[in-house]
Amino acid sequence: MKTVDHFIQVHDLVKTYADGAQLVTAVDQVNLSIDDGEFVTIMGQSGSGKSTLLSMLGALMRPTTGKVLVDSMDLYSLGKEQLADFRSEYIGFIFQSFQLIPYLTVLENVKLPMAVTILKKKTRQDMAMAVIDRVGLADKHDRLPDQLSGGEQERVAVARAIVNRPPLILADEPTGNLDSDTAAQIMALLESLNRDGHTIVVVTHNPETEAYASRNIRVKDGRVAV
Amino acid sequence: MKLYNICLGNIKRRKTRMLFLALGLIIGIGTVVTLLSITESMSRDIEERLDQFGANIVMAPRMENLSLNYGGIDVGGVNYEVRELDQASLSRIHTIENAKNLGVIAPKILGPVTIMDKTLLLMGVVFEEELALKPWWQKTGAFPGADNELLLGSAAASLLNASPGSTLVMKEQSFKVSGVLDPTGGSEDNAVIAGLAPAQKILGKQGKISLVEISAFCRGCPITELTLQIAEKFPNAKVTAMKQAVMSKMQSIELFKSFSLGVSALVITIGALLVMVTMMGSVNQRTREIGIFRAIGFRQGHVMQIILLEALLLGIFGGLAGFVLGNGVARIIIPLTLEAGRFAGINWQLGGICLLLSAALSLLASLYPAFKAASLDPNLALRAL
Structure with missing residues (x-):
């Protein structure tokens, strides 16, 4: 396997949208790199393009121009299904507002990313229970999401993101809907995952989360602020 | 956790919604079963009368x-x-x-x-x-x-x-x-x-x-x-x-059966369209879920499998429920509408056909909605989050 200097490399990334007759540039000529094992926050105001940038890092949105390389793979040279496989293998998403499947229990939600893997039933069960235990919800594994508090739902979202042991965790405003104590717990959880070797990229507008990161990237008007 | 667990979880914990989705099939199959049961009873009645009418x-x-x-x-x-x-x-x-x-x-x-x-x-x-x-x-x-x-x-x-x-x-x-x-x-x-x-x-x-x-x-x-x-x-x-007598009997009955089959085909077509519309509505409502599935690494084929498996299960349920409903309605209606008419009995062969028809219909009607769901851009679906 080819050795690379950086785990993630972004080259001249541009994303433009058509907003009616107007062309909006959400991400404008972004170049950045993130090393394996880093904990990075991408800070910026609402509409600065940080979530768009995260979507492109997570193989969810094709850029207008430019390249995203993860583990030396040029993501957007891949087809749709290959990108799905990439997301399954490489990325754990933590979405804003938890985004759990309402009709599945905690355990089933956490097992969800493993539904498309070839792992054995017993392995899946053990892996899911291990991460549920890690986020402190072992006694609530059979509850439905609406039977949990906001902080607990966020922890389920974290458990779901890490269950497949992805090298990269992308989090979009993970503390946006939480009180400050619960937010601190979630950030501490992400910090411990980072210590375990996961590369973590968190998009946030909360300055308090900066303290947990090894590096902060600021985005303004679609550009990385120097 | 397998893809079918997602379908089962959805069906198990959203019973009312699922019942509403299956309603088109239940009503369609139920109507067809009722119609065919009435036709069967009527043609028996006609046959018996014709049989007794002359040598x-x-x-x-x-x-x-x-x-x-x-x-x-x-x-x-x-x-x-x-x-x-x-x-x-x-x-x-x-x-x-x-x-x-x-x-x-x-x-x-x-x-x-x-x-x-x-x-x-x-x-x-x-x-x-x-x-x-x-x-x-x-x-x-x-x-x-x-x-x-x-x-x-x-x-x-x-x-x-x-x-x-x-x-x-x-x-x-x-x-x-x-x-x-x-x-x-x-x-x-x-x-x-x-x-x-x-x-x-x-x-x-x-x-x-x-x-x-x-x-x-x-x-x-x-x-x-x-x-x-x-x-x-x-x-x-x-x-x-006396073939002339026999043929005229058969023609009368065949004409009646053809009419009944024609009406059944119409009802089935309307039922299929109803299922398609409800499935499309269901897919639209589930955009958020589909976005999550795609974001965590489900392929388009996986999303299609989920939608079609649900459609298959709904089809089987709709077929069974429609068959039971149709027979129940026929049992009540026949004595009320046919002079000296009696329920011809449960036709299990028709039951099998209904089950297959309902499942096939549900799958067919869900094919486009499933394809549409699978083709959803994960990012657009996530924007709906």
């Missing part, structure tokens, strides 16, 4: 020569010997393989008789059987109830100037005219109709039969097969199927 098989002694007769006009010119069948042998007819399909068996003796210096056709019949075979007979007076009573055809009554209550003498034996038939346009208009035994005695043909008219219930048995079976038992008889 469809005639058994007569085998002749060496053909009579020159058409439409009741005898042109004569050919001598032929008159043969009769043995009355005692008639019981053999009940030994044929399809004996259960035999309905009315009406034996007759025919011969000339002189009354008041006039020669008429004497027809000896078993009145009970004859009246069952010819429910269209209308009369003035009454049907004979005793051996010394007889019935006159309308033309015969005019010729003899007789009416109910008159007394006629045949071979020195007195008979009371119990009734006179209204004109039928058939051979009986010219006949003097008496009981079988007295007629045999008058004609000097005790224990003999000229002709047997048979009404067979044709459901599930081809009439030609029945005639062959009867002919086998009576080698000296000529057994003829």
